Amino acid sequence: MDIIESHRLGLIEQLESEAVALAGRGRDSAQRAVVYHHVADMLGLAHGYALLAAHGALAIDAAMMRMEAQARRALWRLTRAERAALAGRVAAFGATLRAFDAERCAGVLLAYRLVATPSLDAEAAKRLDPDLLVALRDAQSLRGQADAAARHTLFLAHQRWAEAVFGERIEQAIAALDWRLGARVLREAIEALRIPVKLYERADRRGLARIGRRLRRARGLPETFAANPAQAFFKLQRDVAGRRRGLDVDDLSPDDAVRLAA
Secondary structure: OOHHHHHHHHHHHHHHHHHHHHHOOOOOHHHHHHHHHHHHHHOOOOOHHHHHHHHHHHHHHHHHHHHHHHHHHOHHHOOHHHHHHHHHHHHHHHHHHHHHHHHHHHHHHHHHHHHHOHHHHHHHHHHOOHHHHHHHHHHHHHOOOOOHHHHHHHHHHHHHHHHHHHHHHHHHHHHHHOOOOOHHHHHHHHHHHHOOHHHHHHHHHHOHHHHHHHHHOOOOOOHHHHHOHHHHHHHHHHHHHHHHHOOOHHHOOHHHHHOOOO
């Protein structure tokens, strides 16, 4: 293996591990919202899938809170064994959806970075669905000037990717949940992951920048995010880099926060 190939493989490994770290663990939905927004922001807020996924990360938490409350209200008519089983299924379902979201977040970030890194053109072509690759390249070259057709193409490409990765697994999670207490809250949780086309089309008509501004007002996100989303992402990246190296973040140079920001 020559030195160029070794460097390429090292860079890919670094991008992969950082994408997983930035996506966080199951409960790190606010962290994922910041990461999703960063991807959208780097494309001039033309990445509607990433913006709606940011809202979706937060929506999963809200939907699970409603599902848990709905389950508690039904406990009086269940036996002790049925109560324990229901609580266990709901907890497992919530953990599964959050794990899927973390995997989705890492995938969205890695796909963007593979395309945004010139030296990884061949790797991007090898790993990404051809339609997603073309759509991301177009959005990257247009940098916020993508027209409605290009934005729609990018959304559909990412949606198809997500359905291919998670579709069957989501159906398995729904079956394991065996939810019989109303379809609405279950639909809300699932749509946060699947992001229906009609939701994207409505968001695009209203303006994706407006969706981005609404995210900046969302509760639970870092205080710095509302004022400066980019700064919030760089701080997150710096914190994650520090935790992975076992260092105090104050010991890291600013270069550690921005080295792989694109």
